[in-house]
Amino acid sequence: MKKEKRHALISQIINENSITTQDQLLFFLEKYGIKVTQATISRDIRDMHITKVPDFNGNLRFVVYHQDDRDPVQKLLDNARIVAISITQVHFLNVIKTIKGSGNAFGANLDELDFPEITGTVAGLDSVVVISKDETDAKKVYDMLAKYINTKEVEAS
Structure with missing residues (x-):
């Protein structure tokens, strides 16, 4: 799978699920038939500007950081x-x-x-x-x- 499509799938997975670890992200990717290494996931996280933020319960989960054009x-x-x-x-x-x-x-x-x-x-x-x-x-x-x-x-x- 091309990187752009994998990134779109990762974004979808993160938006639809409360993903808290890279292992969970790997698990969900495998459910979609995508096998990648931990190193690839780490690069994807960096490239996509994925970060962790607290959810409503105070648990940290992955979100895709979007450029904020505010002052x-x-x-x-x-x-x-x-x-x-x-x-x-x-x-x-x-x-x-x-x-x-x-x-x-x-x-x-x-x-x-x-x-x-x-x-x-x-x-x-x-x-x-x-x-x-x-x-x-x-x-x-x-x-x-x-x-x-x-x-x-x-x-x-």
Whole structure:
């Protein structure tokens, strides 16, 4: 099977099923009579920009990433409304808690922006640490994001 047709089938499988591992994807492909190696699946995942996102139960599943033509700042702020739970400024750091499984993607959104107030980010499963060079820059980051994070209690130190 040609790569383009395999990619279309992979996209269909991912859209119709909750696929959480490459082995599951291989299993579904075999049900359609397609035998490929783990290396081929890994390349397909990379080429198709397949990523994992949390489903409604918080379990990570594959989705095909589609190019987002929104302005990167607007994309970050929209995502903050959806996945960010809280933000806390601690000296020159901001700690952002996210819904389970969204920390890495939200950190990547921040990294995309190349804000001068952000020296770097460290992201995990459900949190992002935003590092600034000083408290003034950290406060600017906090002020930008805090109004978009839907929390009952947003803290600043």
